[in-house]
Amino acid sequence: MYFCSMYTFAEENYLKAIYKLSELDTQAVSTNAIADLLQTKAASVTDMIKKLSDKRLLKYEKYKGVELTDKGKKIAIETVRKHRLWECFLYDKLKFGWDEVHEIAEQLEHIQSEVLVDKLDEFLEFPTHDPHGDPIPGKNGIVKKTNFILLSELELDKKAIMAGVVDHSSVFLQYLNKLEITLGIQVQLVERNEYDGSIEIQIQRKKLHLSKEVAKNILVKLK
Amino acid sequence: MYFCSMYTFAEENYLKAIYKLSELDTQAVSTNAIADLLQTKAASVTDMIKKLSDKRLLKYEKYKGVELTDKGKKIAIETVRKHRLWECFLYDKLKFGWDEVHEIAEQLEHIQSEVLVDKLDEFLEFPTHDPHGDPIPGKNGIVKKTNFILLSELELDKKAIMAGVVDHSSVFLQYLNKLEITLGIQVQLVERNEYDGSIEIQIQRKKLHLSKEVAKNILVKLK
DNA sequence: AAATATTTTTAGACAAGCCTAAATTATGTA
DNA sequence: TACATAATTTAGGCTTGTCTAAAAATATTT
Ligand SMILES: [Mn+2]
Ligand SMILES: [Mn+2]
Ligand SMILES: [Mn+2]
Ligand SMILES: [Mn+2]
Numbered sequence: 001m002y003f004c005s006m007y008t009f010a011e012e013n014y015l016k017a018i019y020k021l022s023e024l025d026t027q028a029v030s031t032n033a034i035a036d037l038l039q040t041k042a043a044s045v046t047d048m049i050k051k052l053s054d055k056r057l058l059k060y061e062k063y064k065g066v067e068l069t070d071k072g073k074k075i076a077i078e079t080v081r082k083h084r085l086w087e088c089f090l091y092d093k094l095k096f097g098w099d100e101v102h103e104i105a106e107q108l109e110h111i112q113s114e115v116l117v118d119k120l121d122e123f124l125e126f127p128t129h130d131p132h133g134d135p136i137p138g139k140n141g142i143v144k145k146t147n148f149i150l151l152s153e154l155e156l157d158k159k160a161i162m163a164g165v166v167d168h169s170s171v172f173l174q175y176l177n178k179l180e181i182t183l184g185i186q187v188q189l190v191e192r193n194e195y196d197g198s199i200e201i202q203i204q205r206k207k208l209h210l211s212k213e214v215a216k217n218i219l220v221k222l223k
Numbered sequence: 224m225y226f227c228s229m230y231t232f233a234e235e236n237y238l239k240a241i242y243k244l245s246e247l248d249t250q251a252v253s254t255n256a257i258a259d260l261l262q263t264k265a266a267s268v269t270d271m272i273k274k275l276s277d278k279r280l281l282k283y284e285k286y287k288g289v290e291l292t293d294k295g296k297k298i299a300i301e302t303v304r305k306h307r308l309w310e311c312f313l314y315d316k317l318k319f320g321w322d323e324v325h326e327i328a329e330q331l332e333h334i335q336s337e338v339l340v341d342k343l344d345e346f347l348e349f350p351t352h353d354p355h356g357d358p359i360p361g362k363n364g365i366v367k368k369t370n371f372i373l374l375s376e377l378e379l380d381k382k383a384i385m386a387g388v389v390d391h392s393s394v395f396l397q398y399l400n401k402l403e404i405t406l407g408i409q410v411q412l413v414e415r416n417e418y419d420g421s422i423e424i425q426i427q428r429k430k431l432h433l434s435k436e437v438a439k440n441i442l443v444k445l446k
Numbered sequence: 447a448a449a450t451a452t453t454t455t456t457a458g459a460c461a462a463g464c465c466t467a468a469a470t471t472a473t474g475t476a
Numbered sequence: 477t478a479c480a481t482a483a484t485t486t487a488g489g490c491t492t493g494t495c496t497a498a499a500a501a502t503a504t505t506t
Contacts, residue, residue, distance in 0.1 A: 010463065031484060044464055046485055051462085063471060063484060094342040104336050111330050119317040233493060254454055267494055269455055274492085286454060286501060 009110045012079045013038060014048050015057060016109075018068055019076035028065030074141055078117075081137040083109040084130035085120050091131040092124065098131040098183075099173035132173075133164025133183050133219060149222065152197065152215035154189045162187055162203075164219035172217060179208060187220060232333045235302045236261060237271050238280060239332075241291055242299035251288030297364055304360040306332035307353035308343050314354040315347065321354040321406075322396035355396075356387025356406050356442060372445065375420065375438035377412045385410055385426075387442035395440060402431060410443060 007015075017037045021029045031049070035042045053060040057072035068076060086108040090101040118139070121127075128144070129135055137143045148163045162183050165172065176182070181203065190207060191200035197212030210218075230238075240260045244252045254272070258265045276283040280295035291299060309331040313324040341362070344350075351367070352358055360366045371386045385406050388395065399405075404426065413430060414423035420435030433441075 008462075032482095040463095041465065042484065043466080043486080047463070090339075094339070094346055096338075096342065100338075104334065104339055107334050107336075108331075111327065113327050113330075115319075115323075116313075116317070116327055119319065123317055231492075255452090263493095264495065265454060266456080266496080270493075 006112070007075060010048065011052065011057075012075065012110055014045075014052060015068065015072055015076040016079045016083075018058065018066060019073060019080070022068060028061075028067050030065045034066075077137045077141050077143060079109050080143075081139075082111070082117055084134060084136045085117065085124065085127070087130045087132070088124050088127045088136070089120060092127075097173075097177070099170040099177065101131055102168060102170070129164075131183075132168055146219075147221070148219035150216055151187070151189075151201070151210070151218040151220050152199065152212060154187075154199075154220060156189050156192060159186060159188045159223050160220035161185070161223060162218065163221040165217055166219065167217040172214075175214070176218075179210075180204075180206070181208075181218070186223075229335070230298060233271065234275065234280075235298065235333055237268075237275060238291065238295050238299040239302045239306075241281065241289060242296060242303070245291060251284075251290050253288045257289075300360045300364050300366060302332050303366075304362075305334070305340055307357060307359045308340065308347065308350070310353045310355070311347050311350045311359070312343060315350075320396075320400070322393040322400065324354055325391060325393070352387075354406075355391055369442075370444070371442035373439055374410070374412075374424070374433070374441040374443050375422065375435060377410075377422075377443060379412055379415060382409060382411045382446050383443035384408070384446060385441065386444040388440055389442065390440040395437075398437070399441075402433075403427075403429070404431075404441070409446075 014034065017034055018029050021033050021037065031042050031045045034045045034049075038045070049058070049060050049066055052058050052072065053066075056069055057075065058066045058068050060066045083105045086105040087101040090096040090104055091098060096104070121139070127136055129146075133146070133148070135144045135146055146164065149160075150166070151160075154160055162181060162185050164183065165176070185203055188202040189199060190202050193199065197215070199210050199212075199215050201208050201210060237257065240257055241252050244256050244260065254265050254268045257268045257272075261268070272281070272283050272289055275281050275295065276289070279292055280298065281289045281291050283289045306328045309328040310324040313319040313327055314321060319327070344362070350359055356369070356371070358367045358369055369387065372383075373389075374383075377383055385404060385408050387406065388399070408426055411425040412422060413425050416422065420438070422433050422435075422438050424431050424433060
């Protein structure tokens with residue numbers, strides 16, 4: 001009503017979802033993949049795809065999936081940038097837990113004001129990573145690649161730093177809270193169990209046993 | 224899509240507008256008054272009024288205007304609280320000008336998360352007034368009355384403190400910026416011109432001449 | 447009191463975003 | 477290659493929130 005944004009919440013959410021999926025795979029993004037990620041129906045996705053295609057935000061060939069145009073990718077990355085900056089604000093300044101910030105940032109990412117994003121960035125002292133270890137795209141649209149590896153693939157006795165998560169669900173993050181696994185702490189692989197892929201790690205003064213499932217959802221940075 | 228708020232942006236904006244208008248006048252709020260304030264059409268207002276009436280957020284009698292119910296008033300005040308807290312954030316923390324905060328707060332006020340409001344309030348150290356001098360409603364829904372008077376009604380030679388504005392438009396606020404009139408500074412009425420209602424004031428080391436129009440849009444607190 | 451002007455409501459339309467059910471196209475398997 | 481299955485699109489419908497134009501009610505003048 002008051003603000004007429006360039007793009008609607010729904011449009012930005014679709015672009016963000018398509019961007020995320022296109023990073024996982026070089027192929028065109030399928031209708032069903034988008035529907036799954038956004039928890040909506042394939043028919044709704046087809047509707048929106050047509051609108052975004054009309055606006056030249058993506059390339060669409062019937063039955064062949066979609067690919068973002070440069071314009072579409074730019075908007076997607078801007079939205080990711082806003083999302084991650086707001087997550088930093090919620091975590092660093094308002095002292096939310098890393099398991100609580102995502103849902104609120106899903107809303108805040110759609111606030112329209114270019115100067116707001118810049119001022120927020122400055123206020124947060126230009127953070128490079130969000131509370132989940134994901135890189136914050138620059139104002140120029142460049143997203144730094146992180147060279148993290150899965151904790152499940154860490155070599156025996158090697159030391160590393162907890163650097164990110166694959167699963168962003170609050171259930172998983174709360175489980176890590178309980179284990180006192182936080183980003184930035186040092187980890188060393190003590191033992192790998194070949195039978196079930198579970199591992200034993202040393203963090204701080206504790207030894208922890210982690211299932212393969214959990215280890216595959218934690219990212220570490222080699223020292 | 225992701226968040227299903229109790230009330231939509233439009234509903235909250237209508238409730239806020241009706242609350243504002245009902246504070247100006249004890250009578251029921253008219254359809255046209257709402258349409259003017261929200262810059263929409265009377266027909267749209269009638270539509271929305273029916274929906275809000277169905278939801279028991281206001282009492283509506285055809286052709287007789289509307290009155291908020293306790294439930295409607297509660298939501299309106301909560302929205303005002305969020306609006307003003309966000310304005311404080313933008314002004315105090317992000318260093319926006321007082322002429323820039325309103326538009327962005329119009330968007331931020333609709334973010335749904337009760338704990339976010341509480342944490343923001345705490346982060347801002349429980350401010351009592353927004354950058355325009357308007358009181359911030361408490362968590363309990365109580366809005367403190369300010370006993371400010373119009374600068375145009377200040378008595379001769381009396382000293383007072385700049386405390387608020389009636390006109391919140393950025394044009395007016397920018398004009399005050401140019402005159403270096405900011406909230407909190409002392410003001411003394413030096414002369415009143417009976418002919419056109421204009422006044423001469425002393426602020427800091429300067430004497431300023433203000434039209435009646437301007438003086439009627441500035442609020443001061445007696446010392 | 448009647449005529450006129452203003453306010454408010456109704457009627458009908460539209461765009462955005464979603465849905466279900468049915469039709470169509472693509473893909474994988476016997 | 478033909479059939480079965482899965483993916484995708486189309487058709488038609490719904491809600492929200494907006495609009496214009498016309499009708500109805502209320503308020504103001506004369
Ligand atoms: Mn979102
Ligand atoms: Mn994140
Ligand atoms: Mn608003
Ligand atoms: Mn304000």
